[in-house]
Amino acid sequence: MRLATVLTPMSHENLTLAAQCGVTDVVGRYPGPGLDVLVQMKEQVESYGMRLATVEGYLPIENLKLGRDDGTELVAMKTLLRNMRQIGVPVLCYNFMAGTDWVRTRLDSPERGGAKVTAFSLAEVERAMSLNVRRGEVENDAAGGTNLQADGTITADDLWHNLEHFLRELIPVAEEMGVTMCMHPDDPPLMQLHGKARIMNSVENFERLVNLIPSPSNAICFCQGTFAAMGCDIPASIRRLGMYIKYVHFRDVRGSREEFVETFHDNGPTDMAAAMRAYRDIGFTGPMRPDHVPQLYGEDAGEPGYTMLGRLFAYGYMRGLMHAVSTEIASPV
Numbered sequence: 120m121r122l123a124t125v126l127t128p129m130s131h132e133n134l135t136l137a138a139q140c141g142v143t144d145v146v147g148r149y150p151g152p153g154l155d156v157l158v159q160m161k162e163q164v165e166s167y168g169m170r171l172a173t174v175e176g177y178l179p180i181e182n183l184k185l186g187r188d189d190g191t192e193l194v195a196m197k198t199l200l201r202n203m204r205q206i207g208v209p210v211l212c213y214n215f216m217a218g219t220d221w222v223r224t225r226l227d228s229p230e231r232g233g234a235k236v237t238a239f240s241l242a243e244v245e246r247a248m249s250l251n252v253r254r255g256e257v258e259n260d261a262a263g264g265t266n267l268q269a270d271g272t273i274t275a276d277d278l279w280h281n282l283e284h285f286l287r288e289l290i291p292v293a294e295e296m297g298v299t300m301c302m303h304p305d306d307p308p309l310m311q312l313h314g315k316a317r318i319m320n321s322v323e324n325f326e327r328l329v330n331l332i333p334s335p336s337n338a339i340c341f342c343q344g345t346f347a348a349m350g351c352d353i354p355a356s357i358r359r360l361g362m363y364i365k366y367v368h369f370r371d372v373r374g375s376r377e378e379f380v381e382t383f384h385d386n387g388p389t390d391m392a393a394a395m396r397a398y399r400d401i402g403f404t405g406p407m408r409p410d411h412v413p414q415l416y417g418e419d420a421g422e423p424g425y426t427m428l429g430r431l432f433a434y435g436y437m438r439g440l441m442h443a444v445s446t447e448i449a450s451p452v
Contacts, residue, residue, distance in 0.1 A: 120367075120398060120441050122434065123172060123406035127425040129160070134167045136427065140434040144172035144406040146212075149179070152195055154202045161206050172406045173366065174203060175212035175303075184217045185273060186281040197292050204296035210366050210406060211293070212340045214303040215282055217273055217315045221306040226423040227414075228380050234413035236381035237424050239307050275316040279327075282318070286332040293336035301340035301366040302328055308349045308376045320376070321349060322356055329363045342368035343394060344411065348376045353389050354397040361401030368410035369394075369437055381411050381424070384436045395440040396447070409433030 123144035126133040137145070145164045150156035161171040179195045182188040203211065214220070224243035227235040293300050305312075308320035318324055329337055341364045346356055357364065371387030372379040384391060398407070412429030414421060421427070 120395075120403055121172070121406045122437060122441070123408040124430060124434070125175070125408060125410075125425070126427075127422055129163065133427055134164070134169075136431060137434070138167045138169055140431060141438050142434060143169055144408075145169050146173040146175050146406070146408055147171055147208075149174055149177045149199070152179075152198055154205065157202055157208075158206055161208070171206075171208050173210040173212055174199065174208060178213055180213065180285070181217075183285050184215055184278070184281060186277060186284075193288055196289055200289065200292050200296045200298050203298050209297065210299050210301060212301045212303055212366055214305070215278065215285075215319055216305050216312075216317060217278065218313055222312065223423075230381070230413050231383055231386055234383070234415050234429070235419075235423070236413045237411060238380040239378065241307075241309070241377040244312065272311075272314040273316055275310075275318050278316055278318045282328070283331050286337060290332045290334050290336050294334055299336050299338050299365045301338045303340040303368070304342050304345040304349075306342065306345045306348075307379070308345055322346075322351060322359060325360060325363070337363075338365040339363045340366040340368060342370070342410065343389065344368065344370040344372045344381065347372050347387070347389055348374065348379050350375065354393045357394060357397035358401060361403075364398075364401065364403055365405045367398065367403070367405070367407040369407050369433075370410040370412075381413070383413055383429075384409065384433050391436075392440055392443065395437075395444045399444045399447075407437070409437060 121144045122142050123146055124137050124142050125146040126137060147160045150160060164171045179192050183192045222239065223237040224240045225238040228238035230236045289300065302319060305317040305319045309317055310320065311317055325339055329339065339360055341357060341360065343353055347353060371382050371384060371389045371391065373382050373387050374380060409430055411424040412426065412433050414423060414426045415428040418426040418428055
């Protein structure tokens with residue numbers, strides 16, 4: 120297991136703190152179609168003794184999800200995979216949430232000691248969409264695509280069809296380039312949201328995903344908080360999906376898929392030590408990063424879920440668990 124992190128911003132201060140805390144792998148956001156920016160990011164990370172291990176977020180795939188790409192997004196994604204091979208970045212994390220990204224209805228729910236965490240309530244979903252628009256994370260989802268109904272909705276069958284096309288086009292390129300594509304679950308893992316179906320919302324659907332195009336490059340990002348919101352037994356699910364898990368978001372939530380709050384890593388319902396043992400037992404050796412950390416004192420101006428002090432706490436907690444399970448005798452999977 121390799122301790123990884125996303126850094127917002129990827130500043131000298133944040134890179135230094137991450138390196139000092141024992142982070143080995145850094146996650147970069149999609150920088151655009153050119154190679155130069157990706158090279159600069161890699162060189163910047165390496166200058167602090169870490170490696171750029173993953174590209175995640177802001178990918179140009181919205182029309183691919185909706186089945187209305189004119190070929191532009193496929194070309195951009197194939198170019199990205201080739202660029203990742205050229206500079207040695209092995210993991211690409213993506214999601215198949217149409218019309219939005221992760222959604223929360225509250226960004227300042229109180230946690231331990233007054234720390235602020237994000238929360239979701241299905242009853243307030245319209246407010247959630249408004250929040251995400253203000254954060255600049257919602258793509259134009261107007262109707263008009265080949266698989267969009269007249270009211271702008273999209274069905275689960277359409278999404279599965281579009282996903283299979285997506286994988287058939289990209290997995291062969293990923294295999295050739297030695298890149299592993301890891302699907303992130305829908306967050307929240309509802310059956311539909313904002314009039315659009317969601318399909319990456321159960322363990323069974325992740326099994327369907329990896330069987331669509333069987334390949335070492337067709338893999339899973341196991342986001343613990345989202346699987347916890349599904350009501351899954353986390354250690355059992357890790358073992359069940361084991362050979363396909365190549366990237367991990369290590370976090371926890373309290374509640375259900377319809378209503379939940381984020382927690383400190385040590386303050387949620389999941390047995391995080393048991394989860395770490397499960398990763399050890401399946402032989403997971405990839406990058407694992409904290410995700411959606413609490414905002415601590417003095418961080419009100421930061422991006423909710425992505426401030427640095429909460430990450431520092433998470434780094435230490437995760438490294439402690441990693442070291443602890445590494446000294447134990449592994450149990451049979």
